[in-house]
Amino acid sequence: MGKRIVVKVGSNVLTREDGKLDVTRMSAIVDQIVWLREHDYEVILVSSGAVAAGRAELHVDHHLDSVEQRQLFSAIGQVKLVGLYYNLFREYKIKIGQVLTMKENFGAEEQYKNQEACMQVMLENNVLPIVNENDTVCITELMFTDNDELSGLIAKMMNADTLILLSNVDGIYNGDPSEPTTRIIPSVYYDRDISEYILASKSSHGRGGMTSKVKTAHDVANAGIKVIIANGNTPNILINLKEHPMETLHTEFVARPLNK
Ligand SMILES: Nc1ncnc2c1ncn2[C@@H]1O[C@H](COP(=O)(O)OP(=O)(O)O)[C@@H](O)[C@H]1O
Numbered sequence: 001m002g003k004r005i006v007v008k009v010g011s012n013v014l015t016r017e018d019g020k021l022d023v024t025r026m027s028a029i030v031d032q033i034v035w036l037r038e039h040d041y042e043v044i045l046v047s048s049g050a051v052a053a054g055r056a057e058l059h060v061d062h063h064l065d066s067v068e069q070r071q072l073f074s075a076i077g078q079v080k081l082v083g084l085y086y087n088l089f090r091e092y093k094i095k096i097g098q099v100l101t102m103k104e105n106f107g108a109e110e111q112y113k114n115q116e117a118c119m120q121v122m123l124e125n126n127v128l129p130i131v132n133e134n135d136t137v138c139i140t141e142l143m144f145t146d147n148d149e150l151s152g153l154i155a156k157m158m159n160a161d162t163l164i165l166l167s168n169v170d171g172i173y174n175g176d177p178s179e180p181t182t183r184i185i186p187s188v189y190y191d192r193d194i195s196e197y198i199l200a201s202k203s204s205h206g207r208g209g210m211t212s213k214v215k216t217a218h219d220v221a222n223a224g225i226k227v228i229i230a231n232g233n234t235p236n237i238l239i240n241l242k243e244h245p246m247e248t249l250h251t252e253f254v255a256r257p258l259n260k
């Protein structure tokens with residue numbers, strides 16, 4: 001069996017400035033996932049973008065609170081998101097399966113095992129799992145911080161070799177990304193604290209920001225899984241990370257060596 005990779009794609013990678021789904025970008029991500037599968041990698045895709053897709057689809061001229069917005073827009077947007085993935089992967093004769101989940105499913109042992117078994121059977125049958133939080137029914141207080149946290153839990157649950165977090169930045173900068181003097185930190189050891197470099201700012205459609213990515217990355221690297229933060233807007237980023245890692249901008253959280 002090839003190496004198992006969890007790829008998480010943030011809302012900003014998938015949406016245009018006007019908030020609509022960026023189908024060209026989605027198509028590019030799909031092409032790269034196909035390349036990974038053709039090179040014997042098993043891929044699990046964690047995709048954000050439902051709320052952004054739904055917001056662009058429906059014009060509402062009355063007030064909705066934040067929970068109503070999330071429920072309404074994700075319900076509309078998830079259908080659109082997965083429909084697009086369905087069409088894009090169908091071109092390559094790849095079957096996709098939708099996994100909508102929530103934090104409770106990672107708590108109780110029975111539910112955890114059930115979810116693990118569900119994803120395992122998909123992989124065994126060559127189906128590509130596309131995972132998102134079930135935003136329509138989640139209770140705000142019990143939600144994942146964002147899909148970075150969810151992708152970390154999936155990577156650990158499924159014993160992945162690598163978790164790749166695709167965002168709209170080339171990696172973690174050693175300061176404000178908009179400052180010309182700041183540089184990408186190429187590697188972070190699983191026990192190194194880099195919180196001094198992280199700004200509270202986040203991209204326009206994102207939920208958790210870099211703080212949540214770093215927290216997830218540390219946690220997952222500590223569990224012995226390599227984590228990469230890279231730019232999903234860069235052409236062929238997933239292929240280049242595999243083929244030319246030294247020449248490809250990214251931040252790697254080095255996995256803690258485990259006595260497996
Ligand atoms: N040191 C840093 N290096 C890179 N990005 C940072 C840093 N500190 C804060 N950020 C912010 O984190 C954002 C990415 O996180 P987020 O908005 O959650 O994106 P996504 O939607 O991809 O999950 C960047 O757009 C950037 O504004």
Ligand SMILES: N[C@@H](CCC(=O)OP(=O)(O)O)C(=O)O
Nearest residue numbers: 011048049050051146147207
């Ligand atoms: N479940 C939400 C994603 C929320 C989220 O975590 O977004 P992001 O920070 O861009 O990964 C959606 O599909 O819109």
